[in-house]
Amino acid sequence: xxxxxxxxxxxxxxxxxxxxxxxxxxxxxxxxxxxxxxxxxxxxxxxxxxxxxxxxxxxxxxxxxxxxxxxxxxxxxxxxxxxxxxxxxxxxxxxxxxxxxxxxxxxxxxxxxxxxxxxxxxxxxxxxxxxxxxxxxxxxxxxxxxxxxxxxxxxxxxxxxxxxxxxxxxxxxxxxxxxxxxxxxxxxxxxxxxxxxxxxxxxxxxxxxxxxxxxxxxxxxxxxxxxxxxxxxxxxxxxxxxxxxxxxxxxxxxxxxxxxxxxxxxxxxxxx
Amino acid sequence: xxxxxxxxxxxxxxxxxxxxxxxxxxxxxxxxxxxxxxxxxxxxxxxxxxxxxxxxxxxxxxxxxxxxxxxxxxxxxxxxxxxxxxxxxxxxxxxxxxxxxxxxxxxxxxxxxxxxxxxxxxxxxxxxxxxxxxxxxxxxxxxxxxxxxxxxxxxxxxxxxxxxxxxxxxxxxxxxxxxxxxxxxxxxxxxxxxxxxxxxxxxxxxxxxxxxxxxxxxxxxxxxxxxxxxxxxxxxxxxxxxxxxxxxxxxxxxxxxxxxxxxxxx
Numbered sequence: 001x002x003x004x005x006x007x008x009x010x011x012x013x014x015x016x017x018x019x020x021x022x023x024x025x026x027x028x029x030x031x032x033x034x035x036x037x038x039x040x041x042x043x044x045x046x047x048x049x050x051x052x053x054x055x056x057x058x059x060x061x062x063x064x065x066x067x068x069x070x071x072x073x074x075x076x077x078x079x080x081x082x083x084x085x086x087x088x089x090x091x092x093x094x095x096x097x098x099x100x101x102x103x104x105x106x107x108x109x110x111x112x113x114x115x116x117x118x119x120x121x122x123x124x125x126x127x128x129x130x131x132x133x134x135x136x137x138x139x140x141x142x143x144x145x146x147x148x149x150x151x152x153x154x155x156x157x158x159x160x161x162x163x164x165x166x167x168x169x170x171x172x173x174x175x176x177x178x179x180x181x182x183x184x185x186x187x188x189x190x191x192x193x194x195x196x197x198x199x200x201x202x203x204x205x206x207x208x209x210x211x212x213x214x215x216x217x218x219x220x221x222x223x224x225x226x227x228x229x230x231x232x233x234x235x236x237x238x239x240x241x242x243x244x245x246x247x248x249x250x251x252x253x254x255x256x257x258x259x260x261x262x263x264x265x266x267x268x269x270x271x272x
Numbered sequence: 273x274x275x276x277x278x279x280x281x282x283x284x285x286x287x288x289x290x291x292x293x294x295x296x297x298x299x300x301x302x303x304x305x306x307x308x309x310x311x312x313x314x315x316x317x318x319x320x321x322x323x324x325x326x327x328x329x330x331x332x333x334x335x336x337x338x339x340x341x342x343x344x345x346x347x348x349x350x351x352x353x354x355x356x357x358x359x360x361x362x363x364x365x366x367x368x369x370x371x372x373x374x375x376x377x378x379x380x381x382x383x384x385x386x387x388x389x390x391x392x393x394x395x396x397x398x399x400x401x402x403x404x405x406x407x408x409x410x411x412x413x414x415x416x417x418x419x420x421x422x423x424x425x426x427x428x429x430x431x432x433x434x435x436x437x438x439x440x441x442x443x444x445x446x447x448x449x450x451x452x453x454x455x456x457x458x459x460x461x462x463x464x465x466x467x468x469x470x471x472x473x474x475x476x477x478x479x480x481x482x483x484x485x486x487x488x489x490x491x492x493x494x495x496x497x498x499x500x501x502x503x504x505x506x507x508x509x510x511x512x513x514x515x516x517x518x519x520x521x522x523x524x525x526x527x528x529x530x531x532x533x534x535x536x537x538x
Contacts (some may be wrong), residue, residue, distance in 0.1 A: 006356040010368075013353050017415065020386035027389075035389045076287050083284025095284060098291045101299070103450050104519050106473040108489045109508045112496060113298035120501050121301055138294045145287070170278045178280075199379055201476055202489075206496060214474075219381035223388070223480050235389075238382040245377040249370060 021242055030237035033228045048229055055233060062198065062214040069136035070193035076137065077144025078186050079195075082178065083154040084145075087090035099142045109208035111135060119207070132255035140196045141171055144189030151185035301514070305505035318506035328491065335487035338403070338472040346467045347460065349411070350418035354459075355452075357419075358426035369423060373416040373444035382479055384480045387412050392482070404485035409477040414470060418463035425459030428450070461525040469515055 027035055031042040049055055050165045084095040090156055119129040126132075159181065163173035179186070201216035208217065215237070222230050285499070309315045322328045362368055375383060391405060394396050398405055429452065437447045442507055473489035486494070495504030 002363070006360055007342060009352060010356055013349065013415075014371065016349075016412070017372070017395060020390045020412070021375065021378065021383065023390055024386040036393045067327075076290055079283040080287025083281055086280040089279075089282050091284065091288075095288060095291065098295055101295050103386060104515060106515060107510055108473045108475075108492050108517070109302075109511050112492050112504060112508050113302045114294065115496070116305060116501055116505065117294075117298040117301045134294055137290075141287075141290070170280070174280070193365075195377060202473075205493075215379055216381045219379070219385060220476055220480060222350070223385065234382065234385065238378070238386060241378055241382060245374060249374055249377075253367065253370070 021238065024235045025239040025242060028232065028239045036124050043074035044257045045232045048233040049236045049240075050176065051108060052230075052233065055230070055237075057215045058218050059215065059237070061212060065132065065136060065214065066194045066197035069133055070140060070190055071196050072133070073137045073139075073193040074164075074186060074190045077141040077189055078148050078179075080141070081145045081148035081152060082182075087151065089150060099145050099227065101142075101210035103142050103146070105157035109140070110138060111203035114138060114203070116204040126207065127209040127211075129209060129212070132204065132209070132212070135203040136197045136200065136209040139200060143196060144186070146180055147189040148185040151182045154182055174218055289471070291381035302505045302508050304503050306509040309502060310533050318503050322506055322510065323409065327486075331486045331488060331491055333490075334485055337473050338406055338410065338487055339468050340472040340528065341403075341405050341462055342414070343468045345407055345411045346418040347464065348417055350415060350422055350463060351456075351460070354419045354426055358423050358429075365427065369420075372419055374458070376416045381480065384409055384413065384477055390483055398482045402478075402481070402485060405481045406478050406483050409481050410471045410474070413474070413477060414467040417466040421462035421466070422456060422459040425456045429455055457525055461522050465518065470517065471512065472514070 007076040023035060029041055029043065029044050030039040031044055080095065080099070084092045104245045114131060114135045118134065119126055124130050155178075160173055161178055166168065168176065198215070200214070201220065204217050208214070213221070214272070219234055221235060229230045306318055306519075307314055307316065309317065357365060357368055357372070387409060388398070391408065395401060395405075433451055433455070434447055437451050438444075442450065472487060473492075474492035475487050475493055478485065478487060478490065489509065491507045492504055495501075495507065
């Protein structure tokens with residue numbers, strides 16, 4: 001009896017979380033312009049999505065930005081964590097505290113403050129993409145730092161020393177010993193950085209060139225506009241992303257790489 | 273030998289420079305802009321404007337209302353869910369939990385689009401219930417972030433404590449109120465933080481659900497569109513103050529080693 005109520009509650013919660021996305025998925029395969037009316041099967045939305053140069057370049061740009069900023073954030077966050085871990089306690093603590101600022105801060109404030117510094121005060125041209133990339137790196141590097149740090153704490157320090165004793169130069173010991181040992185943390189940081197960048201709206205709005213759109217800013221603009229074919233093509237995009245996320249999660253569970261699986265959940269939990 | 277010697281500490285330098293330039297500097301610039309006017313003269317006019325203008329004060333109140341109601345809704349839904357997931361007789365808890373948090377990997381603007389389409393069918397016109405639509409939107413967006421930390425504290429809960437309470441004669445409801453609930457406070461606090469602060473600032477949810485009322489975040493957006501950097505900075509500074517006050521207060525109630533691993537169980 002008690003188990004029955006529990007099950008019903010969980011199912012209701014899952015319905016709340018999934019029904020909107022699934023309805024949108026079903027309607028993305030019809031020629032309906034609105035939810036509610038039953039229409040015939042159609043792949044028109046997917047065809048539009050993959051043939052519209054505007055949508056394709058928007059998606060490509062979003063992915064490029066996500067991967068590019070994630071690479072930068074991963075390099076910076078990783079060396080930052082290694083450096084801070086071995087630095088004097090006071091320096092290390094300082095870095096820890098400042099690193100926490102973008103994590104706790106609201107994205108609106110982070111984006112706006114970077115916009116003021118780079119664009120208003122320093123006069124950097126928005127069209128150079130520099131503010132946008134820096135903004136995304138500021139957003140995600142601290143999370144890379146936070147996911148590498150625990151790996152450093154778990155690591156046996158004598159391995160690095162042994163490498164030096166056996167004649168490795170410090171740089172060799174770093175790249176051949178330290179970095180491979182930290183790889184799980186670095187990888188999960190990278191995945192987190194990619195998802196953070198893909199999900200971001202606020203930092204992009206305040207720092208992006210006027211002609212460039214990420215998925216988030218594009219979707220928000222499209223809701224304000226009245227172009228039906230764009231609107232329904234975005235349903236198709238949402239469905240594709242939904243399916244890819246499911247595939248990714250299944251794949252990660254199968255390959256049981258727990259560290260990568262942490263990816264995004266870490267985000268808000270790290271916000272504290 | 274006066275040659276440059278590489279040590280691991282030196283790796284911190286680029287990251288420190290980066291943090292200094294793009295995290296600390298922007299905050300200093302925000303403070304400077306908040307207390308100056310267009311001519312660069314010191315002024316507290318921006319601060320006074322915010323606290324004496326009926327519109328901005330109304331925004332603060334509305335924003336607080338949205339945040340409080342959304343957070344409570346999330347908590348009321350998430351606590352039982354997390355409890356059932358963590359304490360129930362499930363074989364694959366982590367897989368079940370994964371299903372609950374999977375939606376947050378989908379871009380939030382697309383998720384809100386889906387919600388909007390569904391709500392507009394159910395309600396015919398979204399303009400009838402702007403406040404409640406916003407609460408539903410925030411709940412829909414942030415619910416997994418509330419479930420996750422509560423789940424992680426509950427799943428770690430030591431069973432022997434509950435058994436001891438039962439042996440000492442506590443009724444099930446007493447065990448829950450006096451043992452389980454107090455021990456899950458760190459998770460609740462983390463969850464509340466993850467919902468309360470974003471619901472003050474995520475104005476895209478309101479925009480997309482056609483709620484034209486402002487919350488705190490929308491003020492920054494509108495000053496940004498108007499190129500009013502000084503008033504915008506003042507709002508950013510006020511938000512920063514709220515965020516850091518809440519974080520420091522909440523930090524006291526949080527499990528010391530919770531911070532990093534909300535998702536570690538997956």
